[in-house]
Amino acid sequence: MAVETPEYEVLKHDGSFELRRYAGYLTASVRVTAGDYGQAMSAGFSPLADYIFGSNHVADHISMTAPVTAGRVCCQKISMTAPVTAQHSEDEYVVSFTMPSGYSLDDLPRPNNAAVSIESVGAHLAAVAQFGGSFSGTKAAKVQDQLWSWIAEEGLTAVGEPTVAQYDPPWKPGFARHNEIMVVVEQV
Secondary structure (H helix, E strand, C coil): CCCECCCEEEEEEECCEEEEEECCEEEEEEEEECCCHHHHHHHHHHHHHHHHCCCECCCCCCCCECCEEEEEHHHCCCCCCCCCCCCCCCCEEEEEEECCCCCCCCCCCCECCCCCEEEEECCEEEEEEEEECCCCHHHHHHHHHHHHHHHHHCCEEECCCCEEEECCCCCCCHHHCEEEEEEEEEEC
16 A cells, blocks of 8 residues: 655656646644754654544544655744744744545644644645665765755756754664655746
C-alpha cells in the first residue's frame, strides 16, 4: 500500500535535484522548540500523530501521508508548511504532516490540541535535493549547500529557507530511507 504524498509535476530533473510545481494541499502543523531539524521532528511528531490517530473533535482517524516536514520559523517567508511567521527565533521550528487530498479546510476534523493548526498551502515551485540513508544534521547541511549551488546555477530565486522532508516510518532501515531538502523558489 502506497502512502499519499503531495501532488507535483517535475519540471526539471538533474541527478538528485528536481524543480517541482506543487499543487495546493493542507497541512496539520505544530511549532516546537528544538536545537536542530532532527530534534524538531522528534518533538513535533507526537502531537501530530495524536491528531491523525483520533485526537480531534470527531475522534476520526486520518490516513498517514508523507513527508513529515520541519522548517525553521525564523526563516519561512511564504505559506509553504504553515503556520508561517516572520518572527526570528533560532530554535523554533514548524513540523507538519500533509493531510490526505480528500479533505478540504471545511471538512478536516478540528484538532483537540490547540497547538496543532490546520493550514492551506498554495501551489508553488520548489527546488528539491533528494538523499538517502538515516537523517543527520551533518548530511542535511551538506545536501543543503549543494542545493543552494544548484538553485544559483539554474537561475532560480529562493523565496524561503530550506525545509527538511522525511518520507519513511522510524522502523524502516536507514539505508532504505528517502529524505529531501526543499526550498520554495521562483523562476527569474
